[in-house]
Amino acid sequence: MTINVPNSAKEVSQRATTDVKRELPSSNPKLKNHWLYALVTSFSNRVYDFYLTLNQAIKQTFWDTSTGEFLARQASWFGVYKLSATKSSGNIVVTGTATTSIPIATLYQTSTGIEFFTTSASTIAASTVSISSITRSGTTATATTVSNHGLGSLVGVTISGANETEYNGAKEIQVTGLSTFTYDVNGSPTTPATGTITAAFTSANVSVQSADFGASNNLSLDEEMTLQSPIAGVDDAAYVDFGEIGGGTDQESESDFRPRFLDRVQNPVAMFNDSAITAKAKEINGVTRVFIEQITPTYGQVTIYFMRDNEVNPIPTASEVTTVKNNILTIKPAHTADIDVIVASPTAVPVDFTFSALSPDTSTMRTAITANLQQFFKESTTVGADVDQDAYRSAIYNTIDTDTGSRVSTFSLSTPTADVTIASGEIGTLGSIIYP
DSSP: OOOOOOSSHHHHHHHHHHHHHHHOTTOOTTSTTSHHHHHHHHHHHHHHHHHHHHHHHHHHHSTTTOOHHHHHHHHHTTTOOOOOOBEEEEEEEEEESTTOEEOTTOEEEETTOOEEEESSOEEOEEEEEEEEEEEEETTEEEEEESSOOOOOTTSEEEEEEESSGGGOEEEEOEEEETTEEEEEOSSOOOSSOOEEEEEEEEEEEEEEEEEEESGGGOBOTTOEEEESSOOTTEEEEEEEOTTOBBOOBOOOOHHHHHHHHHHHHHSOOOTTSHHHHHHHHTTSTTOOEEEEEETOSSTTOEEEEEEOTTSSSOSOOHHHHHHHHHHHGGGOOTTSOGGGEEEEOOEEEEEEEEEEEEESOOHHHHHHHHHHHHHHHHHSOOTTOOBOHHHHHHHHHTOBOTTTOOBOOEEEEEEOOSOBOOOTTEEEEEEEEEOO
16 A cells, blocks of 8 residues: 655645635635644644654665664564674784894884784794796896795895896895795896795784774785884884785675675575575675685585675785685584685786777766776676676766766777676776776
8 A cells, every 4th residue: 555645744734724624614724823724734744744754664664775773673683783893904024133022912003093913922033935936027027936925025035046146136026926026137137047046034924903993994015004112123114915904894884784684685594505605704894795606616615706895905805815714614514624615805807998989078977987887897797707898888888977967978999899808716897997
């Protein structure tokens, strides 16, 4: 049954005035300053208030429109609760004198005032890691280590053992991966390098956690933080390692909470099925999409990728992957080994857009197209699936400039011009956008 809710108190008053006139034909309830007019108007206002309250009560009855405490209570019936804000964590690289200890709860601070405490005691040590290969392109050498090096870009490294001596010596490196870094070389030594090559450095890889909650505490590779109380033998400056500092999230917004609750209702959870895995992954604040590949890479295993689309970098960090995996393992069947539950971050494949023509070509239309493409890559891409040409062109063509109401009438792209190929374990992300 449809409830006929008036659009305004005036509409209620007009209806009431008609009723009074019908019952008392000789009266004039429209006459202002008359007691009858005052009664009709005042009661109509109160009746309209009741209609507004009724309308809100109806809205709070249904799960897809309820808000606040009503939505929270309805979701709690299914064991779904709003996710709390979380702290950031990760590792920093500390340099100094070998054998110097860094106590637990040591305070570091970034230049913007974000505080971090070490979560375990560590000791600076002289370390050597074997290098499996060094290749050269121009004056840039790329070293690949046998195991994770745990370095930051501003840690001094000494390369030795290469037969081509130009590769050897104290180097300033740029970390490019968990087991790779680059540095400059002089001359044109043979590539790849030969010999038994090692990298030596003196540092400690120290785990830290932010003092406060929230996404603003996440830090990227090589961001600097400073020791707040001097420790003899420890350099003041420390740097974020390749794993980055992540996992910090704000309290879950209602716009994210409601879809997660409705997804739980619409997809009943059974023992370790896709719905159960997805629900468990999304219990970690910041997880937006989950991609599950059963029987991958082999029978008895499952590979799980996820995204954090509301963050500047939607690709999860190593620490965020660990957090999600640990949560998923809580529902793992007893006969399944932890190693068979593979949780990983997908590899981003940035898709650049170059427009050769656009009409109408205005600043507000460009802004609208950028927003539409951001939304497309946030919602419509899938791990291991090509980015469909018809889909991304449709996202552009259906753009509406909300400032003017105009739609895209024509456009052409120099790139991309076809489906964008995405390999297994990869996902398409939005790269740069160049307008005419």
